[in-house]
Amino acid sequence: MKCSLCGYEFDISESSSACSSCPMNKSCTLLRCPNCGYEFPKEPEWLEKLTKLFKGKKNGRINS
Template identity: 50%
Template sequence: MKCSFCGYEFNETSATGCKSCPLQANCGQIKCPHCGFEMPQENLVWKWFRRRRRGAGAGRRHGQGKKVCTEGMTLSELEPGKEAIVSHIDTGNKSTLNKIMALGILPGVRVTMIQKFPTFVFQVGNTRVTADEQLVNTIMIQKT
């Protein structure tokens, strides 16, 4: 299974939700061991569809490790005035991930690039965020 927030791939059976929760058996939530994000379990049809889709086309590498992004680009590649949707966060650093989450930058959120120089300024909802290139390069987007 792949975390929809950080993109980390892990075994679904080893990452069930909170072990001490009395609803654990019927909860249906999976907790990412990398970032702690909780998401619902995928049904079998969706898993089959994702496997079939993943096999089509070659991917483009972003970041470090073995993560491959088959579509989209980094937020730093977005032109000023253009809008996109955050697809996932590509970082192995937990503190960076927490910083991005605290800013309200989550998968599915719309972002608009305001300026790229001298520093990156982009808008998330009604909030304008100023960030350095390293942080902006960890945010993966899809153009709308």
């Protein structure tokens, strides 16, 4: 995961620790950069699957 604002690279577990004090963190689908606080939505699962499928086709194979 790379922050779109400051370029800091982090993984999702770091992001959730950055907003652990927020009361909405359980239901919130946003990711917060632990470095600068910038928030952005997590890529939805359906889009992740679609991207993988597209990449797979591009590489000459189809992911199952």
